[in-house]
Amino acid sequence: MLRALYLVIVICCVLPTVFGLVGVSLSSLGYIPPLGMHHPSLDGFAMVFDWQGVWRSISMTVYSAVASTYLACLITFAVLQASWGTAFWRKVEVSLSPLLAVPHVAFAIGFAFLFAPTGMGTRLLHEWFAYDSAAQGVADLALVINDPHALGMILMLAFKEVPFLLLMSISILQQVNVSQIEKVSASLGYSRAQAWWKCVLPQWLTKLRFPMLAVMAYGLSVVDVALIIGPTNPPTFAVLVWQWFNDPDLTLLPRASAGAVVLFVISLILIGLARFIEWSITKGLRSWQYAGRRGFALPGKTVFLGLLVMSVSMMPLMLLWSVAQRWRFPDLLPSRYSLRFWEFEWASIVGTIEQSMLIALISATTALVMALLAHEYRLRYRLQVPGYIIAIPMLIPQLSILFGMQVVTLYVSGDAHFLWVCWAHVFFAFPYVYLSLDGPWRSYNEGFTRVALSLGKSPLRVWLNVKLPILLPAIVFAWAIGISVSLAQYLPTLVLGAGRISTLTTEAVALSSGFDRRVTAIYAIWQALLPLLFFSFAIFVSHLQVKYRRLSIKGLLPNEYLSRKPRHS
Structure with a gap:
C-alpha cells in the first residue's frame, strides 16, 4: 500500500x-x-533576442537575483554571529513566525507604502527636516519604488528572505555545534567574531546551499513582486516573459516559450555560479581561513531590529490607509477617517x-x-x-x-x-x-x-x-x-x-x-x-x-x- x-x-x-x-x-x-x-524552428529564440531592451532586462534580472540573495545571506550571517547563543537569540526566534507569515506580495505592498514618493518615509522627512532637505529626500525615495535599476526590489527581496534563511540556519548550526567551536577557538586565542568568520561560516554556507538556491531562483523568476515595486521600462525578464504569454496573438506563443526556456537556462547558470562561489570560499581559496586572526563583528542586532521595526510598522500603516478617507501629502495622519x-x-x-x-x-x-x-x-x-x-x-x-x-x-x-x-x-x-x-x-x-x-x-x-x-x-x-x-x-x-x-x-x-x-x-x-x-x-x-x-x-x-x-x- x-x-x-x-x-x-x-x-x-x-x-x-x-x-x-x-x-x-x-x-x-x-x-x-x-x-x-x-x-x-528557432524563430521563437530569434524573436526573444530581437526584442528591444531584452539584454538590459536580462542583466537587470540576473544582478538583482544575485545581489538580493547574497545580501540576504550576509544579513543572516550578521544576525547569527551577533546573537546565536545569547539572550537576544530567543527574541529572534520568537519574531521569526510572524515575519515568515507575511507573504511576499503583502510585504511588497507594505514596503511600497513606506518608501513610495508619497509614502510614510517621505512624510516623515517633511516633518523632521526643512522643506528643501525633504525635497531632496523625496527625490531619493522616489528611486526606490519602480526604479530603473531594481534597487528597491533588491532591498525588499533581501529583507523578506532573511527570516526564511534564519529559520533554515537553526538546524544547520545545531549540527555544526557552534558552542564547541567557540570554546576551541577561544582556547587558541581567537575572538568570537574571528571564530564565526573562519570556522562557522564555511560549514554554514555549505549546508545552506538548497535554501540559498531557492531564494535565488525566486528572485530570478518573481513576477508579482516585480509588478508592484520592480522596474517598468524595461521590466525584469520574468515580467517580460509573462507579458509575452498574455499576448492575444497565439502565433507569438513560441516567443513566450523561448523566453521561459531562456529563463530556465539562466537559472541553471546562476546555480552553477552559486556553487562556484561556495567552492571558492570554502575550498578553493582557503588561505583567508588561516592567514592571521583578521575578523570583525557585524552589527547583526541593529540590522535585525531595523528589519523588525520596518516589518511591524507595515501592518498599522496598511490599517491606517484602509480607513483613510482624506490623507493629503505631506500630512503624517489622515484628516478624515471612514469605514x-x-x-x-x-x-x-x-x-x-x-x-x-x-x-x-x-x-x-x-x-x-x-x-x-x-x-x-x-x-x-x-x-x-x-x-x-x-x-x-x-x-x-x-x-x-x-x-x-x-x-x-x-x-x-x-x-x-x-x-x-x-x-x-x-x-x-x-x-x-x-x-x-x-x-x-x-x-x-x-x-x-x-x-x-x-x-x-x-x-x-x-x-x-x-x-x-x-x-x-x-x-x-x-x-x-x-x-x-x-x-x-x-x-x-x-x-x-x-x-x-x-x-x-x-x-x-x-x-x-x-x-x-x-x-x-x-x-x-x-x-x-x-x-x-x-x-x-x-x-x-x-x-x-x-x-x-x-x-x-x-x-x-x-x-x-x-x-x-x-x-x-
Whole structure:
C-alpha cells in the first residue's frame, strides 16, 4: 500500500516537472500542433533576442537575483554571529513566525507604502527636516519604488528572505555545534567574531546551499513582486516573459516559450555560479581561513531590529490607509477617517477569502499527507526519489514549467480549473512541506518505535500513539508553511485557473498597479493576516504539547492518558 501511495506522490509532485519542461521546450521550437505549427524552428529564440531592451532586462534580472540573495545571506550571517547563543537569540526566534507569515506580495505592498514618493518615509522627512532637505529626500525615495535599476526590489527581496534563511540556519548550526567551536577557538586565542568568520561560516554556507538556491531562483523568476515595486521600462525578464504569454496573438506563443526556456537556462547558470562561489570560499581559496586572526563583528542586532521595526510598522500603516478617507501629502495622519471602503469591498472580499482559504487548506493538507507518506517510505525502503529532485520546483522558475503543465491539463480536462489550481499549489507547496519535516524526521529516535512494536502493537497504532505526539509540533508547523506557500501563489493560480480563479494574491497584485491604495491595503491586510493565524495556531499547539509532556514527566498526567484512544460505544 505504501509503495502505491509513493507512486502517486511521484506522479503528482515529480513528473509534472518533466512534462512542464518538455512542453515548454517543444513550444519554444515552434512545435504546437493545435495551432497548426508542425515544423520546428528557432524563430521563437530569434524573436526573444530581437526584442528591444531584452539584454538590459536580462542583466537587470540576473544582478538583482544575485545581489538580493547574497545580501540576504550576509544579513543572516550578521544576525547569527551577533546573537546565536545569547539572550537576544530567543527574541529572534520568537519574531521569526510572524515575519515568515507575511507573504511576499503583502510585504511588497507594505514596503511600497513606506518608501513610495508619497509614502510614510517621505512624510516623515517633511516633518523632521526643512522643506528643501525633504525635497531632496523625496527625490531619493522616489528611486526606490519602480526604479530603473531594481534597487528597491533588491532591498525588499533581501529583507523578506532573511527570516526564511534564519529559520533554515537553526538546524544547520545545531549540527555544526557552534558552542564547541567557540570554546576551541577561544582556547587558541581567537575572538568570537574571528571564530564565526573562519570556522562557522564555511560549514554554514555549505549546508545552506538548497535554501540559498531557492531564494535565488525566486528572485530570478518573481513576477508579482516585480509588478508592484520592480522596474517598468524595461521590466525584469520574468515580467517580460509573462507579458509575452498574455499576448492575444497565439502565433507569438513560441516567443513566450523561448523566453521561459531562456529563463530556465539562466537559472541553471546562476546555480552553477552559486556553487562556484561556495567552492571558492570554502575550498578553493582557503588561505583567508588561516592567514592571521583578521575578523570583525557585524552589527547583526541593529540590522535585525531595523528589519523588525520596518516589518511591524507595515501592518498599522496598511490599517491606517484602509480607513483613510482624506490623507493629503505631506500630512503624517489622515484628516478624515471612514469605514466605507471596508463596507464597499466586504461583499466581494469575503468570497475571495473563502476561495483562498479553501484552496490553501486542500493544498496544504494534501501536501502534508504526501510528505508524511514520503518520509515514512524513505525510512522503510531504500529505493526512493532523491531529495534534490523533490526540491526542483523550488530551484527553477515557475514560468519554465507552468505552460507545459497547462498543456497537460488541457488534454485531460480543460474545464476543471479549481482542481488544476489545487494541484499546482500542491506541486509547489510539497517541497517546502517535505523539507521542513526532513530535520524532525531524521532526529526522531526510531528506538521508541521498535520498543512499541516489540510490545505487540500494530505499526499504525505505534505511529499514532508514539511517533505522532512527539512530532506533532513539527507537523503542524509544516502544515502552516504549506498554507502560507499556497496563499502566496500568483502565477500558478492565473495560468492553471485561466483567470477564472481569484485569490487574495491575484487580487492584491491587480489592485496594486494604480488602483486606490485603500482597497489595496484591505487585500494586503487579509493576505498577511491569514498565514499569521495558522502560524499562531502552530505555536499554540507546540506550547500545548510541551506543557502536556512536562505534566507527564512530573507525574501529574499519566503517560497512558496521552496515548489512550477514546472508547467507541
